[in-house]
Amino acid sequence: MSNKVLVKKQSGEKEHFDPDKLQASLRRSGASASQAKKVEEGLTPFLEDGITTSALYRKAFQLLRKQKRSTAARYSLKRAIMELGPSGYPFEHFVGALLESLGYQVEVGQFVQGRCIKHEVDVVAHNDHQQFMVECKYYNSQGKYCNVRVPLYIHSRFQDIEQRWKSTPGLEKRTFHGWVFTNTRFTTDAMEYARCVGLRMVSWDYPKGESLRDMIEQSGLFPVTALTLINKSQKQQLLEQDVVLCRHLLQGPGALDQVGISGRKKERVLDEARELIGE
Numbered sequence: 001m002s003n004k005v006l007v008k009k010q011s012g013e014k015e016h017f018d019p020d021k022l023q024a025s026l027r028r029s030g031a032s033a034s035q036a037k038k039v040e041e042g043l044t045p046f047l048e049d050g051i052t053t054s055a056l057y058r059k060a061f062q063l064l065r066k067q068k069r070s071t072a073a074r075y076s077l078k079r080a081i082m083e084l085g086p087s088g089y090p091f092e093h094f095v096g097a098l099l100e101s102l103g104y105q106v107e108v109g110q111f112v113q114g115r116c117i118k119h120e121v122d123v124v125a126h127n128d129h130q131q132f133m134v135e136c137k138y139y140n141s142q143g144k145y146c147n148v149r150v151p152l153y154i155h156s157r158f159q160d161i162e163q164r165w166k167s168t169p170g171l172e173k174r175t176f177h178g179w180v181f182t183n184t185r186f187t188t189d190a191m192e193y194a195r196c197v198g199l200r201m202v203s204w205d206y207p208k209g210e211s212l213r214d215m216i217e218q219s220g221l222f223p224v225t226a227l228t229l230i231n232k233s234q235k236q237q238l239l240e241q242d243v244v245l246c247r248h249l250l251q252g253p254g255a256l257d258q259v260g261i262s263g264r265k266k267e268r269v270l271d272e273a274r275e276l277i278g279e
Helices: 019-028 033-046 053-067 069-075 077-082 089-101 149-166 188-197 212-219 232-240 246-251 254-258 263-277
Strands: 006-008 014-016 105-113 118-126 130-137 175-182 200-202
Touching (some): 019 033, 053 069, 077 212, 089 118, 089 212, 130 149, 246 263, 254 263
Parallel strands (some): 175 200
Antiparallel strands (some): 105 118, 118 130
């Protein structure tokens, strides 16, 4: 039985293969019940003790891509965020775009004067009532967790900046907050510390209903790295042109010509981008 097979996780731990968990992830990506069932059936010959979660994901992705590319792109969203590297710069712009979709005015890559020293801040976001110092912790490996040292360090920087903001004319009506985004996960200690000091935290699947994955799905702001019709080199070239979102690609399709994609393939890529974001 497939649910007796032991699967090796990124951490090295093993767990029994759970077909219900597979079905849930496929359905969340937009796969129909029949499509999800076909993927599960296609995986069956490859299920053997010790198979890694990465190998299972790759095979499921391949099977899903044969049925519908935009659904496969959604299924690969977590990996697509990992491909925003190798630097954290595109991830910072991606987070900035997510915050803009929530109604905040955003500035990326700012130097902000604190009471004691000047700080380089990934994103500054504000509306009429709130202002945020936002730090983005990007990792290119799923096995890396954001530990308690991160919120400890960021909270101390925020406190210095907050003291300056509180004495700045024109900001009297705003409240000030620190916010941390990561594309992986936080350790338990990191989350407990953040809750204690009032530091907002967003990871791939935390907090429930407002996680990074939730924000992407609700906003429709999918990264170009999710597209299945372009290779890793072309994705990296697009990121170097500051084309981070599928929306950017649709607004400036000429970027595809710059990475060697034209003609019929260019139209297919743009069609996939439109379908992915729901246009």
